[in-house]
Amino acid sequence: MDILDYDRALYYTHRSEWDNLIVLMVRTKDNMLSKRIERFLHAYQFSSDYTVIERNLYSLLRYLDHANSVTEVHSSNENPVLSI
Numbered sequence: 001m002d003i004l005d006y007d008r009a010l011y012y013t014h015r016s017e018w019d020n021l022i023v024l025m026v027r028t029k030d031n032m033l034s035k036r037i038e039r040f041l042h043a044y045q046f047s048s049d050y051t052v053i054e055r056n057l058y059s060l061l062r063y064l065d066h067a068n069s070v071t072e073v074h075s076s077n078e079n080p081v082l083s084i
Contacts, residue, residue, distance in 0.1 A: 003071045005030060006064050009037065013060065018044070033067065036060040 005028045012021040018041060025037040040056040047053055 002029070003068065005033060006067050006071070009033060009060070010064050013040075013057070030067070032063060036063050 005024060008024050009021065012018075012024060021037055021041065025034050025041070028034055036056075036059055040053075040060045043053045043056040
């Protein structure tokens with residue numbers, strides 16, 4: 001799992017760059033991230049109920065926060081000399 005994917009997803013969501021978010025959804029190897037992006041974009045495009053959109057957005061943002069915190073823990077345990 002690449003931390004860069006999570007950063008890009010957060011950036012594209014914040015900037016409302018839906019086309020780039022779709023490209024990220026297709027290219028990422030993280031299936032959970034891909035599914036969360038898909039659910040959010042589907043709700044954003046087709047739902048008339050704002051609470052559904054908001055729920056899917058918060059679900060995506062919570063997952064990004066969780067994935068970033070888990071990835072940071074793993075990268076801090078690595079040998080800094082080997083990670084250069």
